[in-house]
Amino acid sequence: MNGAMNRKLLFVLGPVTGVVMFVGVVMIATFLTNREYREPYRAPAAAVDATPRVAGLADERAEAETNARTKIYEEAEYRTFPVVGSRVAIWAVAQLHLLFAAFVLAVPLFAFIIEVIGYKTGDLRYDRLAHEFTRLLSVSFSLTATFGAFLTFMLIALYPKFTNYLMSVFSPTFLPYVLLFFAEAFFLYTYYYGWGKFHPRVHLALGLGLNLVGTAIMFIANAWLTFMMSPRGVSETGAVISVWDAVYNFTWMPINVHRVIANIAFGGSVAAAYAAFKFLTAESDEERAHYDWMGYIGNFVAISAFLPLPFAGYWLASEIYAYSQTLGLQMMGGAFSWLFIIQAVLIGNLFLAANYYLWLGMGRVEGVQPLQKFIKYLLIGIALCFMVWATPRSIIATVSEVRAMGGSAHPVLGFLGVMSAKNTAVNILILTTFMSFLLYRRTGKIAAVAWAKAGHAAQLAIFAGVAIFVIFLGVYGYFVEASVRIGLSVPQVTSVLFAMVSITAIDVFLFRGAKRTGEVRWGRIPAISQYVLIFIAVTFTWLMGLMGYVRSGLRQHWHVYGVIRDTSADAFTPTLGFATQVVSVTVLMFFVLIGVVFWITSLHERAEYRALVPSPEKVPHTGADMVLDGARLSAEPRGAD
Amino acid sequence: MTIPVGPRIGALVLATTAFYGYVGQMVPQNEVQPPAEILIRADLTTPEMVEIGRDITTGKGLCRTCHTLGQTGALRFPDLDGVAVRAQSRVPGLSEVEYFAQSLYEPDRFIVPGFNPGMPTINRPPIGLTDQEILCVIAYLQSLGGTPTVTLQTAHPYYTPPAAAPPAPGTAPGEPPAQGAAPGAAPPAAAPPAPGAAPVVPPPQGTAPGTAPAPAAGTVTP
Numbered sequence: 001m002n003g004a005m006n007r008k009l010l011f012v013l014g015p016v017t018g019v020v021m022f023v024g025v026v027m028i029a030t031f032l033t034n035r036e037y038r039e040p041y042r043a044p045a046a047a048v049d050a051t052p053r054v055a056g057l058a059d060e061r062a063e064a065e066t067n068a069r070t071k072i073y074e075e076a077e078y079r080t081f082p083v084v085g086s087r088v089a090i091w092a093v094a095q096l097h098l099l100f101a102a103f104v105l106a107v108p109l110f111a112f113i114i115e116v117i118g119y120k121t122g123d124l125r126y127d128r129l130a131h132e133f134t135r136l137l138s139v140s141f142s143l144t145a146t147f148g149a150f151l152t153f154m155l156i157a158l159y160p161k162f163t164n165y166l167m168s169v170f171s172p173t174f175l176p177y178v179l180l181f182f183a184e185a186f187f188l189y190t191y192y193y194g195w196g197k198f199h200p201r202v203h204l205a206l207g208l209g210l211n212l213v214g215t216a217i218m219f220i221a222n223a224w225l226t227f228m229m230s231p232r233g234v235s236e237t238g239a240v241i242s243v244w245d246a247v248y249n250f251t252w253m254p255i256n257v258h259r260v261i262a263n264i265a266f267g268g269s270v271a272a273a274y275a276a277f278k279f280l281t282a283e284s285d286e287e288r289a290h291y292d293w294m295g296y297i298g299n300f301v302a303i304s305a306f307l308p309l310p311f312a313g314y315w316l317a318s319e320i321y322a323y324s325q326t327l328g329l330q331m332m333g334g335a336f337s338w339l340f341i342i343q344a345v346l347i348g349n350l351f352l353a354a355n356y357y358l359w360l361g362m363g364r365v366e367g368v369q370p371l372q373k374f375i376k377y378l379l380i381g382i383a384l385c386f387m388v389w390a391t392p393r394s395i396i397a398t399v400s401e402v403r404a405m406g407g408s409a410h411p412v413l414g415f416l417g418v419m420s421a422k423n424t425a426v427n428i429l430i431l432t433t434f435m436s437f438l439l440y441r442r443t444g445k446i447a448a449v450a451w452a453k454a455g456h457a458a459q460l461a462i463f464a465g466v467a468i469f470v471i472f473l474g475v476y477g478y479f480v481e482a483s484v485r486i487g488l489s490v491p492q493v494t495s496v497l498f499a500m501v502s503i504t505a506i507d508v509f510l511f512r513g514a515k516r517t518g519e520v521r522w523g524r525i526p527a528i529s530q531y532v533l534i535f536i537a538v539t540f541t542w543l544m545g546l547m548g549y550v551r552s553g554l555r556q557h558w559h560v561y562g563v564i565r566d567t568s569a570d571a572f573t574p575t576l577g578f579a580t581q582v583v584s585v586t587v588l589m590f591f592v593l594i595g596v597v598f599w600i601t602s603l604h605e606r607a608e609y610r611a612l613v614p615s616p617e618k619v620p621h622t623g624a625d626m627v628l629d630g631a632r633l634s635a636e637p638r639g640a641d
Numbered sequence: 642m643t644i645p646v647g648p649r650i651g652a653l654v655l656a657t658t659a660f661y662g663y664v665g666q667m668v669p670q671n672e673v674q675p676p677a678e679i680l681i682r683a684d685l686t687t688p689e690m691v692e693i694g695r696d697i698t699t700g701k702g703l704c705r706t707c708h709t710l711g712q713t714g715a716l717r718f719p720d721l722d723g724v725a726v727r728a729q730s731r732v733p734g735l736s737e738v739e740y741f742a743q744s745l746y747e748p749d750r751f752i753v754p755g756f757n758p759g760m761p762t763i764n765r766p767p768i769g770l771t772d773q774e775i776l777c778v779i780a781y782l783q784s785l786g787g788t789p790t791v792t793l794q795t796a797h798p799y800y801t802p803p804a805a806a807p808p809a810p811g812t813a814p815g816e817p818p819a820q821g822a823a824p825g826a827a828p829p830a831a832a833p834p835a836p837g838a839a840p841v842v843p844p845p846q847g848t849a850p851g852t853a854p855a856p857a858a859g860t861v862t863p
Contacts, residue, residue, distance in 0.1 A: 236766060280646045325759030326703055326768070329717075334706045338668040345664050481755045486717075531653055538657040557675035562767035566675070573673035580665025584658040591654045 077161045078568045086158040087570035088582055091552075093154055095545055095586045096593070097147035099266075102259070102544065103594075104144045105214045106267020107133050108191070109260075110301045112207040119200050129294055131195050133271055135604070139597045141188055145181075159568075162559045165238065170224055172243050177220045184213045215260065222255050223247040228560050229551065230323040238563045250323035254316035255551075261312050265305035266540050272298030273537035274598055276530035279523075289523035295533050296361065296522075302536065303354045303437070307430055307500070311493050320554075327554060327561065332419075335573055336550050341392050342580065344422075346543045348386035351429050353536050355382060358440045360529040365444035366518020374439060381432045388425035391416040415478070423489050424474030427496045431467060434500050438507060445514040455510040459503050466499040541590060545583035553579070676701030681773045687780055687789045694781025697774055702763065704778070710785075718760075719753045725787025737787065741779045742797040745770075764799075772800040 051059075081089040111133040118126025155163045167174075187210035194203060226249050233245025240246065275295035282288040321328035330336060359375050362368045391413055415421065438459075447455065470492050477485045555561045557571040565571075679693060679701065698704035707718040728737045732751050735743065743750055748760035763770050763778075770778065776791055783789040794802045 277646070277650065280650075321759070324761060324767075326706060326761050329706045330703075333717075334703075335671060335673045341668055342661070342664050346661065486757070531649075534650055534653055535657055538654050539661075542658060542661050556673060558767060562765075571675045575670035575672050576668050577666045577670045580662050583665075584662035587658050588654065 075161065079158050079160070080569075081154075081158055085570060086568065090151070090154055090158060091549075091582055092586050092589070093147060093151045095548060095583075096590055097144065097151050098548060099541060099544065099586075099590045100140055100144040100147060100593075101218070102263040102266050103270055104137060104140050105218055105260075106263040106265075107137055107140075107271060108188070108207060108210045108214060109264055110268060110271075112204070112211055114297070115204060115207060119204065125293075129297060132294065133298075134192050134195070135601050136271065136274060136597060137188060138192055139600045140594075141185075143593060143597070159559070162564060162566075165560070165564055166224060166228075169227065169234065169240050169243070169246055173220050173223065173247065177217065180213050180217050180220070184210065184217060187213055218259060218263075219252075219256050222259065223249070223252055225552075226251040226255050229327075229555055230320070231560050231563050234563060236563070238560070250319050251316060254312065254319045258309070258312040258316050261305050261309050262544065265302045265309060266544055268298045268300070268302030268305060269533075269537040269540040270298075270594065272296075272302060272533045274298075274601075276533040277598060278602075279530050280527060285523055292364075292523045292525055295530065299354070299357060299533055299536065302540065303433070306350065306354070306540075307434060308497070310426055310430065311497065314489060314493060324561070330556070331550065331554055335556070336554065338392070339546065339550050339576055339579075341390060342576065343543065343546060344386075344390040346539055346546065347426075348382075348390060348429075350536060350539050350543070351382055351433055352386065353532050353539065355379070355433055355436045357529055357532045357536070358436045360526055360532070362440060362443050363526070364521050364524050366521070368443045368518070371439050371443055378432050378436055378439075382429060385425040385429040385432065388416050388421050389429070391421070418478075420474050420477030420485065420488070423477075423492055424470055427470045427492050428467060430496055431463065431470075431499060434503070435463065438503065441507065442511060442514075444516060444518040444520065445511055446517055447510045448513055448515045449510060452510060455506055459506050459510075462499050462502055462506075466495045469495050538587065538591065541587050542583060545586055546580070549579050549583060679774060681771075681777065681793070683793065685777075685793055687792055690777040690780035690791065690793070691784045691789050693774075694777035694779070694784075697770065697778050698781060701768070701774070702770055702778060703768055707759070717756075719756060721782070721785055723786035725783045725785050727786075728782070729787075737783065738779060738791060738795065738797055741782050742775070742799050745775050745778065746799040775800070 078086065080086055084092075111130040114126050114133070115130040118124065118130060187206055191203070191206040191210050194206060197203075198206070223246070227246050230250040231246070232249040233242040233247075234240055272295045275291045275298055279288055279291035279295060282291055317328065317331070320331060332340065355378065359372075362372060449455070473488045473492050477488050480488075553573055556573050557566045558564065559566050677700070679697065681693065685693070698708075704721075709716060709718075709720045711722040712720055725737060728740045731740050731753075732743070740751075744760065745763040748762060749758050752758050761768055763775060764772065773793055776793055776795060779795075780789045780791045783791065796802055
């Protein structure tokens with residue numbers, strides 16, 4: 001075995017040594033050649049300036065001083081960032097700021113809810129869990145603020161004229177923003193450090209304050225960025241008419257709602273990834289059980305928020321269309337249309353991974369077999385919906401293929417690439433994932449109420465009825481005019497929401513006092529489930545990066561759409577390939593930083609340093625060592641050898 | 642040999658981001674440049690205007706983002722194929738040029754039945770075409786099923802060329818030149834609107850100037 005290994009090693013080392021030697025020879029040769037003696041260059045006598053050197057230098061200095069005195073002040077419109085350029089630099093910093101901000105806003109939301117559950121039920125596990133989530137906050141808060149300051153300085157330095165314009169419009173919002181930031185710091189640190197130090201109601205009030213202030217901060221910042229996309233309250237030349245109208249622009253409230261929900265989904269997934277990391281590095285069954293539960297709760301929060309997210313997305317898109325059909329069509333049918341195919345791949349993966357995690361999680365519960373037979377049907381449904389959603393309307397094809405198809409749309413598959421099919425697919429996808437949740441919820445339980453049979457039948461009827469209705473509307477959309485078809489997405493969405501709310505309501509009463517057939521064995525889940533949680537977190541983060549790009553990139557060559565034009569070298573809209581590269585790099589940077597956050601957070605679990613060294617009595621006193629408060633300052637105790 | 646958890650997680654994160662980055666390379670790669678400034682010479686001929694108009698509809702004008710050409714079925718916005726023929730009788734009282742001008746300067750005045758309002762005002766930001774660029778677009782639209790007639794000297798209710806001659810007696814504003822006129826001859830111009838006045842509502846053909854226009858059949862007012 002060792003011999004074979006050594007031969008393999010030699011096989012690899014041989015070429016590597018050869019390459020290293022070759023590079024070494026080239027470097028030595030270059031070094032020697034560069035230092036070879038050469039005759040110094042001497043200007044021909046006729047070309048030599050007759051001016052004495054000292055006088056010439058004095059003239060140069062005088063000229064430089066004169067130029068410096070008379071230099072005219074010019075306001076820079078743009079400045080360039082080295083290597084990657086201004087746009088990519090701002091893009092990456094803004095994205096990192098937003099990701100950390102989303103995390104810092106989301107975690108207190110569900111930590112507060114979990115703490116409320118703990119307070120109401122008296123179950124201390126919830127209180128511990130909420131506290132553990134909150135531990136991730138303080139370092140993240142510092143990073144958010146640092147990236148926020150970084151972004152502001154970058155904007156001032158790289159886009160001074162545009163930043164100056166935004167400041168002139170929104171200056172009345174700055175003071176409230178700063179004051180709210182102070183308030184958030186107060187609430188966050190008292191909420192975290194005051195855990196267990198106040199009456200539970202006082203502590204909950206601090207948590208509520210933290211959430212209210214954090215949300216208000218986000219709403220103010222959202223006004224700035226949504227104004228850039230759908231400006232209002234300014235004249236055609238950009239003069240401010242109404243600051244409130246500038247704040248309350250077309251896309252402000254849809255973005256507010258969309259971001260609150262998306263932040264919860266994202267925060268839940270990152271917190272679940274933290275739990276997964278802790279599960280994988282846990283050394284005892286007790287730890288594994290705790291972090292399995294924490295990961296489950298984090299993922300539950302993420303997917304629960306993820307399910308209504310497309311509805312908030314519909315609202316945002318409809319407001320974009322209402323503001324400007326051109327902007328809406330650029331998004332869905334123009335330069336960014338292919339981006340939504342990438343989005344479909346991401347969301348399809350999220351749905352698949354979330355369902356897979358739930359199905360793996362069923363193994364924790366005894367007596368799960370009767371429900372597992374349904375999983376294959378759910379998987380088929382999800383796969384079909386995923387395929388429809390990822391079908392492009394126009395296919396990338398050669399000229400001859402386009403001729404053969406009679407156009408860029410495939411004669412059969414092309415029908416699946418339109419909004420009627422895609423809306424139907426995503427609604428069925430949501431319904432299917434909801435069913436997975438429902439199955440998971442009832443594993444190990446049997447309804448004991450008298451009306452159990454009728455309850456199950458009602459749930460099934462609602463589910464089937466809504467699924468048929470959604471599919472019917474999708475098919476009907478092919479046969480009606482555009483003005484009617486666009487409106488069909490509203491009853492589709494409403495019926496799915498109705499199904500989710502009504503089926504959950506029935507389920508709550510149906511399983512009240514249910515008979516248990518098996519206990520949940522937390523920690524008894526395959527390790528791969530934890531990698532699924534990490535995959536979900538990465539996918540969520542990447543999705544946020546991508547959708548942040550489309551929201552911002554939609555303005556194309558405008559800083560403020562239709563008002564302030566981008567005249568910089570970066571005014572063009574990059575290819576989707578380039579955009580996805582920037583998103584990928586930013587996501588990697590985020591995960592490196594969040595890894596640091598996890599590491600710093602886990603430091604509190606380490607044994608204290610003074611506990612690792614011998615107590616003062618055990619250290620031989622030589623008169624040279626200093627022992628203060630149990631901490632040894634010298635590297636090795638003298639005399640220890 | 643067991644790979645530690647840290648490198649495994651790192652590899653998973655790297656592989657996932659690399660996969661999504663790869664998916665991003667698989668879709669069509671288009672770099673969209675800001676619309677180039679269009680140089681419109683004063684001596685452009687109508688065929689040249691048609692060419693420029695075509696470029697504007699696919700570029701700066703963003704027309705083709707919404708409007709298709711030669712497609713049928715459940716469309717979101719009207720198809721432009723043969724639009725010149727339909728424009729002649731789309732709104733009673735409006736000539737082809739007047740209808741096109743109204744659609745571009747005041748798009749919500751008439752909505753084609755079966756479609757929703759959504760057309761932006763073309764001479765205002767963010768599209769912001771100049772009057773001359775709009776004339777080129779009209780020339781191109783005329784070429785879609787008809788014969789282009791407009792020149793840079795063509796007047797319509799929303800625009801009067803700087804050196805336009807007063808309308809010839811008995812000729813309606815925007816009316817194409819009489820048969821037999823020399824190619825490229827300037828049609829008669831309408832009276833310029835007062836500075837700062839609201840866009841002039843084009844009067845139906847045959848209406849005396851200054852008479853309030855009767856609402857056209859099928860007109861949707863915002």
